[in-house]
Amino acid sequence: MNMIFAEYLLLSSLVLGVQLFLHQTQRIQFVEVSDTAKIQCSSTENLEGGSNMFWYLRREGEKPTFIKRCLDDQNVSKFACKHETHSSTLEINNVQKTESGIYYCAYRYSSYLIFGNGSTLIVGDSYTKSSxxxxxxxxxxxxxxxxxxxxxxxxxxxxxxxxxxxxxxxxxxxxxxxxxxxxxxxxxxxxxxxxxxxxxxxxxxxxxxxxxxxxxxxxxxxxxxxxxxxxxxxxxxxxxxxxxxxxxxxxxxxxxxxxxxxxxxxxxxxxxxxxxxxxxxxxxxxxxxx
Missing domain, CATH: 2.60.40.10 (Immunoglobulins)
Incomplete structure (x- = not known):
């Protein structure tokens, strides 16, 4: 039992040690409707070709939803990943107001997903006559x-x-x-x-x-x-x-x-x-x- 607990502590320490290595410097970004939004995610570690990079979107009042795996070539016309050794950029083409929200990059480390701190994307004008x-x-x-x-x-x-x-x-x-x-x-x-x-x-x-x-x-x-x-x-x-x-x-x-x-x-x-x-x-x- 003590050995299992020790291994658990070691694994927890390892996971906690890498939880902060994804960083999204763009805390907020304004984009006009139909333009291209670019959301960056950087790391001090090698992201290994981007095959383990994922992107999630959390709209206001909703749970986060998966939108893109960088290895996935489907729906490239809408979402595309631009990858470098220590960074990954999500490009959203022809962006619409419904795509406003907080975007999180995530990296699969072992059996865990390590998330970035999030970037808020605001598309178009949020102001209405009742605001x-x-x-x-x-x-x-x-x-x-x-x-x-x-x-x-x-x-x-x-x-x-x-x-x-x-x-x-x-x-x-x-x-x-x-x-x-x-x-x-x-x-x-x-x-x-x-x-x-x-x-x-x-x-x-x-x-x-x-x-x-x-x-x-x-x-x-x-x-x-x-x-x-x-x-x-x-x-x-x-x-x-x-x-x-x-x-x-x-x-x-x-x-x-x-x-x-x-x-x-x-x-x-x-x-x-x-x-x-x-x-x-x-x-x-x-x-x-x-």
Whole structure:
């Protein structure tokens, strides 16, 4: 039994040691409809002619699906592999909007598939007439300055994935985690959220969510910051503020709950109340700030 366990540990160590050797540097790529998309996958190891290279596509709200083995010459008119010693490139000809999603390269190592980190492909314009962007931010909790604050950027009514980035007072942050909901008409609602230290949220810095829908560079920027203490310390501030917070909290919890239920995962246990909704359904290049 000990020998079997030792061999298992050795095999696990070997597999874990090669899990990170596939790297996709193109985190996001915008392509116009009918153009050719090129998605790269590189490695520090020899990929041995590409015969063990595979490609998978995960569309929003769906499971990953196999689309191409580089040794397979079928459907070359649509998908083609361009292989070098330490890299493999998937070319998608005459690309269509339905082919938007996250593409993963995979290498067969022994009896395992080792995956890359994924590249998001956005084909055409994801913006529709019903699209809007809204920020959900934590409800003020008096003088609380410990723990973490969760901010969510809701992108409603898009036809395909979008690119979401966060900045704090102009400084770019790591990309947030995205959950998706698909409506009966096929449109998507995306919820991208980040967690920051509570003292960062209450410091008065400006938090901005920027959403790009296409390759034109136009985007929607939605900004907010922690409300000044004076605006929450005086009850005479007016009842409409309380009503506004109550409505915001209800919508925020509803949206996030639906998203988490859809994706069958929970990023942060416990309850979080959200308020201060900010949305924009205007032109891509307009921005709002609370």
């Amino acid at each position: 809007w962007v809204m920020l959900l931010v934590p409800f003020p909790h008096g003088s609380q300055v410990t723990g973490t604050a969760n901010l969510a950027c809701v992108i409603h009514g898009v036809s395909s994935p979008v690119h979401v980035s966060w900045s704090v007072s102009g400084e770019l942050q790591e990309q947030g985690l995205t959950h998706s909901l698909k409506a009966k008409d096929g449109s998507l609602t995306l919820i991208n959220h980040i967690s920051v230290p509570m003292d960062t949220w209450t410091s008065g810095k400006n938090f901005t969510c920027e959403v790009k829908f296409n390759s034109s560079g136009n985007s929607v920027k939605t900004s907010t910051r922690y409300p000044a203490a004076s605006s929450t310390a005086h009850p005479s501030g007016c009842a409409s503020q309380t009503v506004r917070y109550a409505v915001a909290m209800f919508l925020g919890v509803l949206l996030v709950s639906l998203s988490l239920a859809w994706s069958h995962c929970c990023s942060n246990p416990g309850s979080t109340a959200y308020a201060q909704l900010e949305f924009d359904s205007r032109n891509h290049n307009q921005s709002t700030e609370q």
